[in-house]
Amino acid sequence: MEIPDSSFRRRLLIEALTGLAADAQAQAAWLVRHGVMTDEIALDFDHAFCMAEALVAEGQLSCGVMVDLREIDVILSGMSDGENGDRWARDALSTDEGWAGVRRLARRILVAELGEWQQPLPEITVIR
Template sequence: MDIPDSSFRRRLLIESLTLLAADARSQVAWLDRHGVVADEIALDFAHAFDMAEALVDAGRLGPGVLPDLREIDAVLGAMSGAENAGRWTREALSVDEGWSRTRRLARGVLVAELGDRRQPLPEISVIR
């Protein structure tokens, strides 16, 4: 399997952070548009986060954002498990403190990496 180049990796991370940083209403609309469930937001981030250190090593991501990326990963991880199923609903996106915290952290990383430029929510292809 080919390893994606650093610009592709960075784009995946920025797109996942853009979705995490979006307000709850926009996130719900995105879920509805793509016909997926809330955990897709976290799964997209987890996939992109796996490449974050390689992006820093390649000079495509500022090392100062790694602590926030790690914290996002930790918050989402702490929300996992059957006992936390209620945290993965569309309703929870607007009321759960974990989602609010990841939203704030993701916005901070985006500002650090992109400045104040707003990014559109990413499009995805769902294979069913």
């Protein structure tokens, strides 16, 4: 298996952060359009987050954003225990404190990396 290059890995992280940073209404519409569950937003981040430290080492990501990336990971992990199923309902995107915190952090990272947080939500292909 070929390891994706750093620009591809950076794009995955930026797209994952874009999904996290979007307004709750835009997130919900994206989920419906692609026919996926709310956890897909977090899963996209989890896949990209695994590569973040390598991106910093390669100079593709500023090291200052790692604190915020880790905090996003902590928040999402904390939301994932068995007693928090309601936090993954689509409605929770607009009402849950965790989602609001993740949104704020993702926006801060995107501003640091791109100069603005509003980006088009990524298109995905779902294989069923």
